[in-house]
Amino acid sequence: MVRKTKEEAAATRDQLLDSAESVFFDKGFANTTLMDVANHAGLTRGAIYWHFKNKHDLFEAMIERVHLPIEALAEACADENETDPLGKFKEFSVQLIRLIATDKRQQRVFSIMLHKFEFNGDVTQIEDRQKVSFVECHDRIKRTLKNAIKRGQLPKDLDLDQAAQVKHGYFTGIVNNWLFYPQSFDLNAMAETIVENYFFLLTNSPHMRLSQQQAVA
Amino acid sequence: MVRKTKEEAAATRDQLLDSAESVFFDKGFANTTLMDVANHAGLTRGAIYWHFKNKHDLFEAMIERVHLPIEALAEACADENETDPLGKFKEFSVQLIRLIATDKRQQRVFSIMLHKFEFNGDVTQIEDRQKVSFVECHDRIKRTLKNAIKRGQLPKDLDLDQAAQVKHGYFTGIVNNWLFYPQSFDLNAMAETIVENYFFLLTNSPHMRLSQQQAVA
DNA sequence: AGAATAAAACATTCATGCATGTATGTAAAA
DNA sequence: TTTTACATACATGCATGAATGTTTTATTCT
Numbered sequence: 001m002v003r004k005t006k007e008e009a010a011a012t013r014d015q016l017l018d019s020a021e022s023v024f025f026d027k028g029f030a031n032t033t034l035m036d037v038a039n040h041a042g043l044t045r046g047a048i049y050w051h052f053k054n055k056h057d058l059f060e061a062m063i064e065r066v067h068l069p070i071e072a073l074a075e076a077c078a079d080e081n082e083t084d085p086l087g088k089f090k091e092f093s094v095q096l097i098r099l100i101a102t103d104k105r106q107q108r109v110f111s112i113m114l115h116k117f118e119f120n121g122d123v124t125q126i127e128d129r130q131k132v133s134f135v136e137c138h139d140r141i142k143r144t145l146k147n148a149i150k151r152g153q154l155p156k157d158l159d160l161d162q163a164a165q166v167k168h169g170y171f172t173g174i175v176n177n178w179l180f181y182p183q184s185f186d187l188n189a190m191a192e193t194i195v196e197n198y199f200f201l202l203t204n205s206p207h208m209r210l211s212q213q214q215a216v217a
Numbered sequence: 218m219v220r221k222t223k224e225e226a227a228a229t230r231d232q233l234l235d236s237a238e239s240v241f242f243d244k245g246f247a248n249t250t251l252m253d254v255a256n257h258a259g260l261t262r263g264a265i266y267w268h269f270k271n272k273h274d275l276f277e278a279m280i281e282r283v284h285l286p287i288e289a290l291a292e293a294c295a296d297e298n299e300t301d302p303l304g305k306f307k308e309f310s311v312q313l314i315r316l317i318a319t320d321k322r323q324q325r326v327f328s329i330m331l332h333k334f335e336f337n338g339d340v341t342q343i344e345d346r347q348k349v350s351f352v353e354c355h356d357r358i359k360r361t362l363k364n365a366i367k368r369g370q371l372p373k374d375l376d377l378d379q380a381a382q383v384k385h386g387y388f389t390g391i392v393n394n395w396l397f398y399p400q401s402f403d404l405n406a407m408a409e410t411i412v413e414n415y416f417f418l419l420t421n422s423p424h425m426r427l428s429q430q431q432a433v434a
Numbered sequence: 435a436g437a438a439t440a441a442a443a444c445a446t447t448c449a450t451g452c453a454t455g456t457a458t459g460t461a462a463a464a
Numbered sequence: 465t466t467t468t469a470c471a472t473a474c475a476t477g478c479a480t481g482a483a484t485g486t487t488t489t490a491t492t493c494t
Contacts (some may be wrong), residue, residue, distance in 0.1 A: 116336060134401070165401075169391030
């Protein structure tokens with residue numbers, strides 16, 4: 001039983017990615033063998049080396065599979081022509097938290113990224129990719145907030161950079177903690193409150209505004 | 218040149234811990250060899266196996282060295298007899314961020330914990346230790362806030378659990394992001410603003426309060 | 435249309451290197 | 465003389481990557 005058709009081959013590839021998610025989540029990235037992944041899929045290492053260049057290539061493919069659709073959603077919030085950027089942003093933020101809180105696949109992949117994978121000196125490709133996402137995310141938030149200011153939804157002297165930094169840190173921090181210790185609180189139930197608190201800061205906190213000197217400069 | 222005196226042996230142990238910090242930070246935990254650590258210290262693996270049980274034991278010792286003093290400071294904030302718990306808490310929070318922002322050793326160790334080490338199924342000891350710290354930290358924050366409420370520094374209907382969760386997530390999230398990408402913003406400069414924003418939420422955000430039903434129950 | 439050929443989609447086998455743990459050696463301190 | 469504080473040497477296992485094998489599908493030639 002070799003040489004499947006194109007669709008069967010694609011299914012095999014997905015199987016391998018599913019296995020990678022499962023095994024990386026259970027054993028951690030560095031600690032899992034490609035044989036582990038292959039066995040879990042009922043295949044051999046030969047299949048992995050056919051579909052992917054190596055272990056890191058497999059990892060990147062696994063990340064991309066869940067990362068791309070989320071990025072598309074986030075990008076929609078940052079659209080200049082969006083007439084309710086703040087509302088859209090708020091809605092997206094709650095949805096994303098809820099998604100992570102309920103979808104097993106998202107939980108596994110995010111958990112792997114945050115707690116079951118380590119950055120080491122020689123594999124800069126993955127770290128670089130993460131940094132690009134990091135910067136893009138920060139930029140997207142800033143564009144969204146800028147549009148919200150333009151449309152009078154947020155104060156004009158809002159410190160955009162800080163607001164973006166706080167949003168990114170605050171949200172990922174809470175998700176990070178929950179993924180590390182899911183029993184510690186109910187993420188799904190807290191989703192709205194978490195988001196509301198951030199937007200409360202945006203509109204009300206004097207510490208989120210540009211200082212006089214910064215505003216002048 | 219063997220058989221040093223007690224003090225020299227202790228110095229060797231510290232050297233090994235220093236090397237571990239440096240090499241783990243550069244190459245990641247899983248990717249570094251005990252020979253790497255030994256070589257960096259100008260010693261051999263024999264020295265490591267004398268002072269530590271194995272690689273994980275070395276790791277835990279490295280963590281404890283920076284963890285213990287910080288925990289002691291945090292515990293002081295949670296003291297019931299503290300007359301200004303909120304002020305102490307705020308001061309400590311700023312100091313901790315500043316410490317991480319300026320002290321190279323703290324940066325390395327925290328960075329290793331957050332980005333250069335992964336949890337794998339078989340080594341539950343380290344993960345369990347982290348979870349204990351996690352719960353202790355959460356409990357400490359709650360005790361501190363409770364004392365602050367008792368002394369009229371915070372509203373009585375503050376949602377303690379949520380406030381603790383937000384604090385932990387928000388702070389570690391921002392530090393996490395900065396350690397991952399230090400060039401992205403100036404953590405030291407932002408320290409006070411970060412903290413002020415959290416305390417603004419504590420005293421002003423309606424979403425940080427217990428809902429009527431929760432308050433009754 | 436049927437045969438021949440190529441190429442896809444894996445499985446199997448092989449060679450290599452390297453990290454770990456342990457066992458043993460050794461010199462100085464107690 | 466024993467024990468400490470390491471260094472050196474050894475045995476083991478295992479994961480990787482590449483090489484080769486195998487079968488079926490797709491393509492081309494006649």
